Amino acid sequence: MDRFSALKVFTRVVEANSFTRAADSLNMPNATISKTIQQLESHLGVCLLQRTTRRITVTPEGREYYEKALRILKDLEEIDASFKSVRNKPKGHLRIAIGGSTARDVLIPLLADFMTSYPEIRIDLAVADKPADLISSNIDCAVRGGSMDDSTLIARKIGEAALITCATPDYLRRYGIPATPDELQNGHRLISYLSPASGRAFPFRFEHNGIATEIKTQHHLGINESNAHIAAGEAGLGIVQTFTYSVRNELASGALVEILSKWRPASYPFHLIYAQSRHVPPRLRVFIEWLAEAFPAAVKA
Template sequence: MDKLQAMTTFVRVVEARSFSKAAQTLSMPRSSVTTTIKNLEAQLGTPLLRRSTRSLSLTEAGARYFASCQAILSDIERAESDVSERTNTPRGRIRVDVPGVIGRSIIVPRLREFEARYPDIELVLGLSDRPTDLIHEGIDCVIRTGVLEDSTLIARRLGQLNWLTCASPRYLKQYGEPDSIAALAAHRVVNYLSNATGRPLDWRFRVNGEDVTLSMRSRFAVNETEAYLQCGLEGLGLIQLSEFAASAYLRSGRLKEVLASARCVPVPISIVYPHARATAAMRTFVDWIAEIVGSDLPQ
């Protein structure tokens, strides 16, 4: 049995809290993951995991072994990273999760450039608006908007997002343009559903130096940026989204900003990753992201 592979598999199972999810992140059949853990337990002569149909937890021995495995694998990763840095050829596989609009508009069009500059880095790019758990899903880094709550992660600020209230010419022709926050009561809106809670996000404004949040009733609500944007373009109601997502449509005239004097405070956007994933390849990727995303966002 390859002991390092077994340790890696065990750690990933614990982090993912699932044999199936661990298998997906390791690109292995589930049966291979199960066999590896069984063989590891047999070799160590003690159970490492308590299994049930609904949960997976560590035994006392498993908890000690998990901590040791994390330390060993982290040391190996740092050693390889150090060699890679010294030879100036960062290499490795990085799993990244980013908001769809940033991935499609900025990152994907420049992947050929990334490959030319860093041919030994394999990039697995996930595009979604949903919140992700880096550890449990085996993701190496994510781009997040808003104030960061997890202080255990390394974070690098990329810039900030300005949020606008917009409408299509079709909507404005039919319903007119609101001239104040109070006027919104007579207008139709499309709500954006939080992927974390499933509830509509509040509409945010800043009036006379004070932050204002409103809960708006709507006939339509969606949970994905492209669909949300399309609702606005179709004239289904006012929408509130980042200037970055709306910019091309504002330039073409397919959207118009309303209530510009009541824009809310800009929201920071950052790339974050765990300390254990701070390899040369990761730092190289973060520098590249900061270079290409930062040039397109206000600082």
């Protein structure tokens, strides 16, 4: 049994919580994955995983072995990286999770610069508004907006984006221009962004003279994907509140018009998150530093 390969297989099965997903990510047959786990358990003389036809459960011994195995693999990766020639640029596979409109309007337009600087880094973008589980999905890092509550992850703030409330000129001709946020509750059609995780509508947020308020009214249309949410506003279906970077061109052309500008809410923070580790791979380290520098200008109102 190749002990190093067995460690990689076991940690991937635990992270993916599936023999099949682990096999796919390692490009190995399912039978090889299963045989490797059996050999490892036989070698150790303990049961690492409880398997049924429907699920995998990590035993207490398996959890302890996973944590120690993960540290060994991380240390080996860092040792390999530290002994490479300083002339070699970071290389390898970088997996990044990011929301739809942020990918379209911020990261993708910037990527040519990064990929030119680091041509040996191969990138996979996992684009979805629903937050990805970094460990089980084998994601290196994720760009997320809002407050970060998960203490098991490292969150580096990379910037803030302005929020804007807007509608098409045709909509405003038909329904009128609201003078205050309270008027949104009187006959206006609101397009709410629905949380991809919970399905609940995010309230329309406003701030005036240092006082923050929220409008929690029944929406006319709710959408749980950011690009579609913006598209609905551009189609004149109602009033949207979104990031200025996502409607910059439409505002410049007059296709969308800002309303309630005196009540713009506070800027929305964005973070780059990644798993805690003593050793951050060079490919991830350079991406973190690059995005932290590039992001603020890309989302500037």
